[in-house]
Amino acid sequence: MSEPTAGPEAAAGLAVRGADAVDRSAPASVREALVARDVPGRLARRDPTLWGPEAEAEAKVRLGWLDTHRRSRELLPQLAELAAELEDLDHVVLAGMGGSSLAAETITRSLGRPLTVLDTTDPGRIRAALADRLERTVVVVASKSGTTVETDSHRRAYWQAFLDAGMTEAEAARHFVVVTDPGSPLEATANEMGVVVVPADPEVGGRYAALTAFGLLPAALAGVGVIELLDDAEAFAASLDRDRDNPALALGAALAAAATTGRATVALVGDGTGLDGLGDWAEQLLAESTGKAGAGILPVVVESPSAPGATGPGVLTVSHGGALTAGDVPGAGLAPDLAVNGPLGAHFLAWEYATAVASVVLGVNPFDQPDVAASKQHTARILERGEPAGAPSSTDGPVEVYAPAGFPTDLDGALRRLVDEVDDEGYLAVTAYLDPVADADAARLRAALAAVTGRPVTFGWGPRFLHSTGQFHKGGPPVGSFLQLTGAVDVDLPVPGRPYSFGQLQAAQAAGDRQALVDRGRPVLRLHLTDRPTGLARLLDAIGRWPA
Known part of the structure; x- marks a missing residue:
């Protein structure tokens, strides 16, 4: 198998291969049209008008992901203090749905740290979780809105389990940490319980919140050195306002070019280079951001490069993973249309940016979820x-x-x-x-x-x-x-x-x-x-x- 014909476009260790060929497959270059509209510069400047007048009000308060990696550094002392205080609670359970859990799951799976993610209402699974090392468990209750019914139910079940195990309310409270937006109903509940609250970034929507407390806190409690994720994102962010040498722009333009020329299905294929679970996170980001008003990009998480569905009519095949070593061929034996490789912190920012860019072309608001x-x-x-x-x-x-x-x-x-x-x-x-x-x-x-x-x-x-x-x-x-x-x-x-x-x-x-x-x-x-x-x-x- 040969490498995709177009050379990689890279910044800060993250490379996108094949994007030019996908863009050239469209009747007119999507990327050139985006550059002509100054989309890279406008997005870097947080221009809320990029997605049309109906999206403007929401976009004004949902573009914090562009630099949340900087604000998140303010959390690092608190995260380190919590990890030290709760060192004896070595079973970390994350109760959260969608954007409140997928990034942390990706981080810990990729870096080989244990994390129990509870994002189900199946009574058998919840019973099993409650029976697992309860006395050594810390529960991260994560909900941006603070009203998520599944997460509230998990909180209630664990609180009752701790009390049934003979703990006082004060002792039970030590086994919880809450992540939510300031002023949410969950914050009020946590204060009543006497539970530590770590504030989420209110200018970042849930599915864009990988580098906020939603992604970082559970990972830090599980033993991940999260500063490296922020460093990688910081280095990569310098490329986002460029017309060239901007791999996130290349990725977004290619996704949009494919979606508007009959390839609106994106097969997300891990290439075995270490970023386990990234496809599940990107699936949520793409589907929930673009799937509305009768339009959208359909992501399909494929189990391996050889699994059915990795290629096919109308499918854009995208492999993803960590950095490739010299001589490695992208795709792990699969010939992908696009290959995205690099450090995880840069991946998070690149896919968020690419999704926002593709949404400009599709004409949808990437920050709401109306259905x-x-x-x-x-x-x-x-x-x-x-x-x-x-x-x-x-x-x-x-x-x-x-x-x-x-x-x-x-x-x-x-x-x-x-x-x-x-x-x-x-x-x-x-x-x-x-x-x-x-x-x-x-x-x-x-x-x-x-x-x-x-x-x-x-x-x-x-x-x-x-x-x-x-x-x-x-x-x-x-x-x-x-x-x-x-x-x-x-x-x-x-x-x-x-x-x-x-x-x-x-x-x-x-x-x-x-x-x-x-x-x-x-x-x-x-x-x-x-x-x-x-x-x-x-x-x-x-x-x-x-x-x-």
Whole structure:
């Protein structure tokens, strides 16, 4: 395999390869058009008018990510003090959703530090977390708005668990650290609990908050030297106002050029050079920022360079990883359209900048999420009134089939119809409201379905994906088809102080998401697993027998 023909564009150790070739594939250079409008300079100067008049008010208060790496240095003494004070609490649990957890997960996975991320409402997973080294646990409760229902439920469960273990309220409070915006309801709750609060940067939206307290605090408690991330971002930031030698501009222009010429699906492929989890973080950033007003870039996190879906019609293949050594070929054996390599702190800033630039071209506001609320509103109503009763269309052993109107009612027939309805412009999204650890085999469905469909297939754990690709599902191009997996709950867990359990919350979130999709005319096939392990085996076996 040969290296992409265009040479790399690099700054501060981060290189983007292949961007010029992608830009040249468009009828007219997207990059030259951006430079002609002085987009690099205007963005570096925080010009809020770049995304149109409707986005201007929000952009004025959401561009702090451009230099939050400098303000975050003020946190370093507090982070070091907290890490020393809590040294005996060596099991770090991060309770946060979407942008409040994905960056910290990426940092710790990439640098080999242990971190338990709790971004599920599955009662089995939460029970397992509560039973794991409770006396040595510190819980980072992270929510920008301070009203995230999942995170509030986790906080309540851990608080009750600490008290049940015999701790006083003062002792329990030592096991919490809160990250939230100043003045949020969570800050008030934390003060009532006597819990330490580390303020978030109020001028940075959640998915752009990698280099704020959301990303840095959990990582620091887990033993990461976070100053290096800030140093890398600081060095890279010097390139952001340039017309040339600006790899973030090259990346953003290439993403936009591809999206506007028939390649709006971006396959995010780790190249094995050490930045584990970066694809999950970039997926959220791209999908939630661009997937609205019927437009958007669909990111697909691909398991390996050889996995189905890494390439294909309408797909822009982007490999990513750490710095390459001399003689290394980008892509780890895959011939990517783009290869992005460099230090993690620079990656965070480069992808944020590129997403904002691509949004200029697409004509969308990269800082709002107008369709996320729909699922939340349906969930709240279902929790209040109960889930509507409904009998399955059919039952196949451990799998109950709830087929949309007009679909075959049997398992194989319903699955095949869902897949057959994914046309040359469409994609299939698998959403699993299950235990991401105990039911990990569910993730294998992505590659299995991609192999037989030849179309983009995404996978998301519910409700985690609601704070990520969920915006794209509802607000992006109306071409998605949805396979939703739910599962029986053997042993439920109450949410302390609430009139519902985690199992009821999980079921309501799944039902609320289904309703939001149906309201938008999207086809949703729900499969309920009465026995989760055997049900997943049945599904994988059924799909594995289809001809490729």
